[in-house]
Amino acid sequence: MESAKEESRLWRRAGTEGAVKRALYIDCCIRGKQSRTRKVAEAFLAALPKTWKVTTVNLMREDLRPLSGEFFAGREELLQTGKIDDVRFDRARQLAAADLVVIAAPFWDMSFPALLKIYIENVSVEGITFRGTEEGLRGLCRAERCVFLTTRGAAYAPGDPMEQALPYLRAIQKFFGFGALDCVAADGLDLDGADADALVAEACARAAALAETL
Template sequence: MADAFFAALPDAYEVTRLDLMQEGLGPLVGEYFWERERLIQSGELSHDRFRYARQLARADLVVFAAPFWDLGFPALLKIYIEQVSVDGITFGCDARGLHGLCRAEHCVFLTTRGGCYKAQPELEQGSRYLDALHTFFGFGDYTCVAADGLDSEGVDASAVLEKACRQAQELAMSL
């Protein structure tokens, strides 16, 4: 689905893909967390530790592509989100409260799900989380394209995925 989306994206967009499995990201724990906090407190936001946050803040379009996983998305995507959630880069906090600092006009989530969650939407937390995150970071709008029911009995998974790929292409062409 991501390949279909990017193939249809207008040439005006310069695409930078991050394969989170190759980025060596780790959770914010122990000294790694405290080093990050010290850098933020001292205003050293140009430090290499914040390169992903700066990249996200400068993006014109943000696309997350991840499968449904344990009611949400894989933990590595959450680790990435923790890495890019940096006060002063992707969001700000002042007397007005929290506000996003990212410039992307669109945030897109492309996902595949084994089941269908229309009858129990509270069980689908991946898209809901990213929808909230788009507001937090200040992205213009949010769209989720999902291929649902891929593991469900009696579902033509190929047809469902093909339909979702067409929807992803149509979305990309509309941007």
């Protein structure tokens, strides 16, 4: 399997040569095969046109660490000395080179699992995924679309302060420079009387329909 560094190099070259489009699937479906969110993601990926080459980053299998202590200090030293080609930033390069970013994560504790936040912390690298300018921050990621796939036990209207996943990802969309953010959510799965299977199936159909347009 190609390293993330080699993969991102090939992705950038493919983009300049008009070759296969590259999709990065960030899997944060904590419950694995039992995950309802993963069902929605699988429907999306199955319907994605074959012109897309999909690479999966399974966050449950990644060696992800929060930015703290010596781990954080080592990162800061690399950035301050301009060593952004270090292997530590391979995942950031991989994200920056993707043409499409797909994130699958369930609704947990008003947003999403901590693993996804830790991943975002690690790929937020100045000079790779964003840059500071005199006008402010500018995203450097090439993806024209970011798709967020999720499932929620309750139902949340747009703008509900109890739902913080989408507002956060909309900020990340601007921060990284993604062209657009689409969300497919299965809502109200755990409410009394809800037909969870039917709601998930309906979200799978919407996810597939979105994928077919890409």
